[in-house]
Each structure stands twice: as structure tokens, then as C-alpha cells.
Amino acid sequence: MASGRKRSAPRRPSGERVTKRPKLRPASAFQYRALIPARHEIRLLEVLPARPDSRVTARLFHVSLDDTPQFDALIYGAELLTRFPVNRNLRRALDGLRFPDRPRVLWIDAICINQADYAEREQQVKLMRRIYSAAQRVCAWVDHGVVPTLRVFDDLQRLGESVEIQDIYDPEYWYPVADIFRNPYWHRLWIQQELILAQHIDVYCRRHRFNGQKLLLFQQKAHDGTFQPSRVDDPRRKLRTYMKGTYDKEGRRAETKSKENLRLNIEARDRIRQLCLTKEHVPKKVWEDLLSLYRSTNAPVYADVFYGGISQAKRAISWAQQRSQDSSGPDLPPEQQRGSLLALFAQSRSLMMTDPRDRVYGVLGLVTDTDPDAVRVDYAMPLPRVFSQVFQLYIRRYQSLSFLCKSNDLAGECLPDHEFPSWMPVRQGTVSATIGASRASGGFKADNARIDPETCILSAEGVMVDAISFVGDREPFGIQPVTYWLEKLEHYCRRVWPASGAGPLYEREDVTELLFPLMTPGRHRRTWRAEKLTPEQRLDTVRSLIRACSRADRRGFSVSDAVYGGYTPVDLLTLDQRMRCRQLHATLLDATFLGTKGGRLATVRIDDATEVGDQVWIILGCNMPIILRPVEGTHGDRYSVVGPVIIQGLMDGEGVRGLSMTDEGQISRECLRRIELQ
Template sequence: MAASRKRRSPPTSSQPNYTKRTKRITQFHHYEPLDHLQQQIRLLELLPGKPGSRISIKLHTVSLNDNPEYEALSYCWGPPKPSYDIFIHVNNNKDSNTDQLASFPVGRNLRKALDDLRLQSRPRLVWNDAICINQKDNVEKGHQIQLMHQIYSRAAVVCAWLDHNVRPKTSVFDDLESLGRGVELDDFADPEYWYPVADIFRNEYWRRLWVQQELILAAKVDVYCRSDVFSGEQLLEFQQKVNVVKSQRTRLGGPEFVLSRYIDGNTSADPTPEIFGSGVIQARINMREGREAQEAYSLSLSSSSASSTSPPSPSQGFKITRGLLASSLLNLFLQSSSVRMTDPRDRLYGILGLATDIAHDSNLEITYEASPIWVYAQIFRHFIHRYKSLSFLCFNKSNPRGSYTPRKGFPSWMPHADVCWSYVNASRACGEVLATPHVASIDLETQCLHAQGIKVDAIKHICLINGDGRGWTPIPEWLDQIESFCRKTWPDADDSTPLYERDNVTSLMFPCLSPKRYKNMWKLDKPDPQRRIHLIRSLLAAAQKADQKDLSTGDIIRGGYTPTDIIPADVREECHPLHVESNAVVLFGTEGSRVGSMARTSDIQAGDEIWILFGCRMPIMMRPKREEGKGLRYQVIGPAIIPGLMKGEAIKDAEHHGSTVILE
């Protein structure tokens, strides 16, 4: 069978003497210390044995500087209980050739993985975190975490072990071997043909944080479904082809969509969060492109500094590009919200080996003694220092479906799962002159963010259009709601045309994206103001021609209305972004007669203040709070889209000093 192949001959150590037996067995309790300056690690020598027999190992200390040959094990730790003993050969007397056996408790998954990986005729050198790192020594753990990038990238093979049985095998595994080389997912009419392969990715293994780093860094991957071995690259190619649908809103059909939902166990209409981009292969591409982008960015900063006695101008500073962000420490942290981990602090430590914007002299501190909030705050302090930007404040505070770590208890300014980078790129609320924050710092003790900015306006009233948030409100009623909102914002207006046709209102009905991003996401040209009015009028006309009286934007997008020719096909397609955006936001009017929108999940209230913070590209909604002994502090509500403020209009005539604010 092509799917299950012979195991490759692993790197081996010298042949030990297996006839020696210890007379007594003690519990293993002493690790020899590692020399961290020499980049020392431990390797376990997995001694040969028959399946199911007692597992014995030896521990060897080596230096990565000597380029040792070994394999690395990647697996899910699983529950600690019940535990099973394996046995470590220990030589307590250096002058003696006799080893003693010491028992070492491990979880079921590790015991089973070692049993499946070991050979019957020769030993195997393997690195495994649970055994090769002294898990009771937090100092050693901190040093070893810094070596993870090298440990997994230098391993001859990363053995990904899953507690999953693929038997009985079918012809789908033969086709898997040819995927992308003459065979594609849509070659088969029924996507369920691929379910035996998709079942592998339903395993909990793929949703663990440390697994992501281990596979992304690997030079070669073998996937062990218990004792069956599969080509890791072919399985990862399958993952890549399935996950591509998550980044393309328009690909809502076909085998990729069906398989993606099947793997994620998703039966709702909401998309499942992506795990580190579109999978391991895409993450590797992101890391390579990120490394190149970071080198170019550092070079531009160095050139600017060398050619001038003054600091680089803001226009020479941080440009938000996909290359810079994809493998940045901040973006990897945000993506890790949907994966699982045992210790919440590992949300930082489990991605350090992947981040391309961390310098060798980084002041990030690895410690399991600090709180998760303190650990996470380092990420944003690093972002401010590296990019001279506060645009990480442009995030939706709600927890997306599948988010592993809740927001409760964390500072209001701290992103947890997502930053609206597409909207950030289309905005310049702080202009060019103030694109770099004058004052921005994070106090690690209080977890407060200190920044400067200008208060522009405050919220007067709020309007939730399409109360159900699913787009089933009849189109005439939907437009009446928006018109009523506009009349409340501009009570003295006497326009002969509907107020909802004003440019600053129609722009809120469509995604706030750059033309290029709009085209990439929707495969459509971004509509200009006149086109927006035409689309809205076409929707109203369709509602007046339809047989049913309750025709909604949801009906237009999903079809099923009669007669079917009440709206042109191109208009129907262009209304898809309008439908999505209008049902995702809440509208608000301000004391200064401005209109704007925020995410529907935002906890926005009348009286909330609109600020332009220096170094943040979108207007930020904040709520003032006065506490005795603390003075005035602010709670971040989230980013807002406010026509008339998105291109730096509010600060053109303002003094650049601004006010200092404390966000908590």
C-alpha cells in the first residue's frame, strides 16, 4: 500500500550492551545540569524492543554546536493520569560499566508513541520535551524554549505521532500520494471520498499550540497514525488545499468547503478560525517571506538612521505589509487564540521559534513565574518598540468561535484574537506626521498603556440595523431604519433625496478596504459613491418587484426569490459585501453630527469618546473612568469607521502635542 511505507533507518548511536540488568529499580530524580552557553540539550536513546514490552532509554547530553544527528517527537501530551513507567539507564558510578534502571512516569500518549516509534533491532536517538527537559526546573525550561527553533529545524525528521487508527485503508490513500501531481480534491464528485484522510485532521493533535511550531520548523515530517507511517508532506498538502477556502469569502462551495467544515466539526454558518494561517505549508511560506521583509525593513531603518542625524521620519517607518505581519510575534500570538495549550503562558513561548521580528538582543523574558497578563504585555511592548505603532488597538473585543483563551480579566487595550489589519491598511486617521507615537509605553507592573492623542467627538445615539444580525429584515424596512437613524443625526436636514444616499452613509454599508484588498477578497471592483447609490436603489427596486413582500438582502444573496430576473446578476454579486458588512456593524451618531460604525459585538454606549491616538491608524472608541486614587483612566471599546476622520482630517489643524491618556 502506498500510504504505509517502510520506516527510514534513523540516526543511531553505538550499540549498547543489552544483556546487563540492574538488580534494583529506583525512581529517576536527578538530571545532570545543562550548559546553556554551549547550547546543550539532552537526547534520549530509545532502546530496541518488541511492541508492548517494557520501554528502556538512555539519556545523552549533546551540544547543538556539534550538529548531532537525531529525530524529534511531536505528539499531544494528553492527561497526566494514569501514568506508566518507562525505565532510564543510569550510571551513578562513572568508574563502573554497570547501569542501574530508574523508573520515569509518563502519560499514556508518550508511552504509546515511544512504543510505536522504537525499532526491534537497533536504537533510535530522539528528542522529546517531556523527558529531555527537566520539567521541574523553570530556569532550564526557559533556556530550552529559546532553543526550540534549532531543535526542531535541525532534526533529521520530526515524527508526528497521532493516537488515530486509519484502518481499514482504502484507495483514497493511494490518491493522497498523488495529490497535486495529477490528482485534485475535486476529481471526485463526492467530497466524502476524502473523509478517511480528513479524519486524520480531526484528531486533537492538530489543535495543540506546540505542535504548530514543531511541524512548521521541521525539515521533514513523518506522520505516525499509531504504527502506520504516512508522508507528512502529502498530508500537509491536503491540509493546505482544504484550508484555502477559509481565506476566500467567495469560495463557499466545492469539496474544500465541505471538507473544511467536516474537519472543524462546524455545523454553524460562522466560519471556523484559521489555525496559523492556512496550515503548516502556508505558515512556512509566511515565515520565509517574513524573514525577507524583516531584513528589508531593518535595512531601511538603518539606512535612514545612517543618512541623517535625526530619527527616521514617520513616513519612513512602519508600513503594514502582509510579509511583515504574517510571521510577526504579534500576529502569531493572535492566531494562536484558536489552538489549545496546557499553560496560557505558552501562547507566547510556543511561538517564539516562528517569529521573524525578534532580534537576538530582544528583551523578552521567558519565565513561568509571571502571570499570563504580564507575559502577554511583553508582546505589545515589543510591537511598539519594533514598529513605533499602536495600530494593534484596532481589534474586535468579542471572542470568536473556537477561541481558546477568554478575554475576561485582561486589559481592555490588549488584543486577544484578531486585529482588523485590512481596515487598518485602508485608514490614516493619525495622518503621516503623527503616524509614530510621541509617547507610548506599557507598564508591566500595572499593565496600563500610556499614549497620546486628541479627543475628537463623543457618541450621542446608537442604531442597531437588522436586529437579528442575519440579514432577514425586509429591504424597505432596513432602509427605513437607516433613514430614521440619519434623521436623528441630522434633524434639520431637508434633502429631497433619502439621507441614506449620502456618501458618508453609503460608505458605511460596504467594507472599509483599500481597492486592492477589496478586489482580492471579493473578486470585485470597489464601488465608488455613485455605484453604491445604484446598488442600494437596485435592491429597493427588486423588493418592489418581488412576489414576496419580505424580500431581504439575505434572500438576494442566497437566492430563491421570484421572479428570478428582478435584479441583474452583476448587481446581485456586488451586493454580497454590502450584505455582510451591514449585518456585522452597529451605526452611531455623534455630538458633532458625524456618523460611523463599529463591530456589532462592540459594547458601545452613549457618552463614549472618539480619540485619534498618535501612532494608531483608526479612530479608537474609549470610555472614560474615574477611580479614587487613580484619576482618569480609559477603557478601550474598539476601532471605529468614521467618514471624515479616516484620512487625518481631525489633526490637520490641531496642535500635535495632544493629551496623555492611560488605558487599562
């Protein structure tokens, strides 16, 4: 965007005039006047009226957000850059949004922020919530062509009133609307934040404007029930599949990759089943390669969105903000906080962004449990130090180390150019439901935990309670024959309890408990639409699978078969038993069994690199037992974090019971060791 000598409107001394020419120019070539942070100043762009496809003429001027200025905000899909980014997409947006008969005042981050001034960028990032909340209207510009005369767009305007998605049996009828959401635009981190903050949204598909509220309602209704059982012929299932999977995190088309993943996944699953049935000796490397192929091709290739969609995120953030201002109600556990800095940081891991630091800076406008001013915005700061702020603020706010309970997802975002501490789950998913159901540290908080801002070493207090004696094979039991993995499980039980009498030992109550999801009763009802299984129901589920194996016509009957069907006779399992098998299947696909020197059976995530000799610790402020590995040459006070463990007898605080207590009911410090996690 260059400045010309001839002006289509009088020069205004208080403003900075900008005109559009075909060639781009560095931001440094344009003289921005400095903003005044104390007045919460921003720049606005006044786009002068003109006919379509003519030269865009505009001026920049300063306003204070404290004076309630009138403006609209444009979100056109560019990240904060270091050059004046008047690209073709922005040129189209300015041309399509300007009025023919009067000026239009817009806020556009790429123009209204001096991208060459890092201090200004960092200051303006913290104003994002106020800017997008103050805008009269947010214009979401999607570079996507539509045919607005199609009847489906008329039905879109009546959605939620006289029309519902499932009213029309053929989901392809809705594809012209769904196509709008297949654009990578919706998976950009900054756009997610800006749309969630917006009060009123107009969506522009090039020159065609749509009611943003109706479009976001369509997104919400298409995704409703994603994690709930639904009819196979429900049109929303096919519509959801169509809306997802078009682009991966880098914005590349991923449909071909999805089909290839499905083919490889089926091949790996069939090969694993065949090897289990033949019972031949299988080299460890073969198992590892097959397992790696199966798990990597089983992962989705599409990016996530905050809370499943813009409308859901708006409600979640609004609810959390209201709750944070209401001091009369009880505090929610950290893992249940909506809009927490840690939760938003975790959810942003697969969204599209130019700079990974925006996983922190790009969500500050949504945060409900942290003062954004407490976060140092510095794009020159090393990435591990930027991320460590999230966890240090979490410790300060909650006196909790529950983030140690979430293992790094090896299939998630990878940042090979940066070295992160082992305790920092930079690729973590959302907080696991298991964390809320465990009370390993007995309610004691991490009051003395801290993170060194320079080295990023986490200091904590804890007690070692056990050590790993063996690690079972990392195999996907959910797709393996039931008889095969039950034999393996019986073998593991015999190694832990060699003096036990006749079995089967896998029918023990404490063993079947490991086979099903560990959740609080309330979370279990919300997730599975059923009450938690009793010990008797768990045992009945396992025995019903054994009976089904003897009657099924499919050789190598698996839990996966029980869940998805496809076998005869069809009445091998009751509907209730099949629903219980869904829970068993979810656990077995992601669990590796291990034993401890203290005679305990446990499970870890199948990807966790647990080794014999690793130690089991209870750390104050951490809900789950954690496996640590001593760092050589550090005299036993420095460890690396391997991951959380579900282990019998330690999930309810038994690990800290019996320790010496002070008169105030606190653990005597002599019973604890102060350790460093690197």
C-alpha cells in the same frame, strides 16, 4: 518511566538511563543532570532496539546544538507538564518508532526537558526553533487508526502530480485521509509550531507511516479557496466542512453542538424577521436576547490553525524571515507583517494549550519581527503581564498602537480568572483589513507610548475630537427586511442632520460609504476579486435592492436573501448586483450606527458597548479613531477603551490637521493630551 536494575545494554557513564514500566513516577524522582545554557545544550533520548510490544529501554545524554547532533524529534501531542508524562500515547509512540536492529535517537520535549525545573523549561522554550530546525526528521505521532490498503492512500501519494482532489466528484472518497485531520492533534498550539518549523515530516498513524509532505499538501488543497467564491458542487466545499468542526478548543467532539447551533440560528433569524415585519413594539431585552442567540450560534466551533494550514504557514514564515534579512526593500506596514509576534499571538487564541501563557511562549520559534530573547519566559508571571510584553515589543518595533483598532471578540477565548486592561485585545482576531485603509493619526507615530510593566497601564498621546450623542439599535440588518433597516437608517441620518431637506438621506455618498467594507484597493481586489465600488455603484446597489423588494414573492426580502437566493423570480438582481450585495451583507451583519455631537454618522462593531457620552479620540500611532470612556475619579486623564469606530471625516487624518506644528513638522505637544488607558 522508571529505572530498572537489569539493563538490556551496557551502562554508559555519560548518559542517564531510563526504562519503561507500567507505573508513572514524578520527574523529581529522576535525577536530571543540569544543562549548560551557554553551550545551547539539550538532552536526547537513545531508544534501544527491541521487538514490538516489549519493554522500552532508553538512555538520556547531553549534546550541544552548536555541534550539529544527529537526531529525530517526536511530536506526540502532550503539552509541557510538571510530571514525567510517560502516558499510553507516548508508550505507543516509543514502541512504534524504535528500530528493531539499531538504536534511534529522539528528542521528546516531555522527557528531554526536566519538567520540574522551571528555569530549564524557560530556557529550552527559547531553543525550540533551533531544535526542530536541526532535527533530521520530525515524527508526528497521531493516535488514529487507518486502513492503509485503501486505494485512496495510493492516490494520496500521487496528489499534485497526476491526481487532484476535485478530479473525484464524490468527496467522501477522501474521507479516510480527511479523518486524520479531524483529530484534535492538529489544533494543539505547540504541535502547530513544531510542524511549521520541521524540515522533514513523517506522519505516523500508530504503526503506519505516511509521507508528511503529501498529507500536508492534502490539507492545503482541501482548504484552497476557503475565502473565495466556488461552485456549490465543488467537492472541496463538502470536504472542508467534513474536516472542520469535529472538535472544539478543549478537544471535545462538536458535531452535535454544530447541528444544534444551526437549528437555534435559523430559529433566531426567523424570529427576528417576523418581529421586523409585524412592526410591533419589541422590548429591548427581547432584541438583545435574540441578537445574542443569533450571533453566538453563528460562530464556528472549530479551532483555527496558523495561516490556514501547515504548508501555508511554512511559506508565510519563510517568506517573512527572508524579507526581514533583506534591508533593501521597503518596510511593510505593521498590519501586513507575516510572522509578527502580535499576529501569531492573535491567531493562537483558539488553539488548544495547557497554559494560556503559551499563547506567547508557544509561538516564539515562529516569530520573525522580534528577538525571542527579548521576551521574558516565566510561567509564574501573572498572565496580563505576560501578554503585555507582546504589545510593548510591538510599540518598540513599530511605534504603532494599531492593536487598539481591534475589538475584543466576545465569542472568542474567555479567561474568567484573569482581569485584563481594556486596551489589551486578548481575544482579538487577525488584524482587520479596515486598519490598513484608515490613516486617522495622519502618519504620526506613537514615539512616546509605553506600557507600565507592573500595572499594565498604557500611556499614549492624543486629541479628543468628538463625543457620542446617540447609539442606534444593535440589530443584524443583513437578515432584516431591506425596507425595515433603510427606514431605521433614514431615521439615524435625520437625527444627525435635522436641518437637511428632502431625502432619502441614506443615498448620500458619505452614508453609502459606511455600508460597504473599508479597504485599500489592493486588499479589496484580493478579498472580493473585484475593484472597489464607486459611489455610483454603491447607490445603484441600494436602489436595486429596493426594486427587488417590490417584485419578490418572499415577504420581507433581505440582503441575506439577495446573497443566498431562494426567491422568485430569479432575475430580481443581476449577478453583478448580487456580488455587490455580498459586500453590503458583510458590513451590515456586524455594524451598529451611531451619531456624534459634531454632526457625524459612524458605525461600530455590533458587540461594542458604546454609550452616549463616550468620547472619540485620535491617538498618535493608531490608524483608526478610538472611542474612550473616562474613568470616574481620575481627573479626566485616565480612560477605558471601548473600541474603534468608522466615522465620516476622521479616517484620512482630518482629526490632526490644523493642529499647531513645530518647525520639524511634528505636532506641537501643547495640542496633545497625555492620557492613560487602563
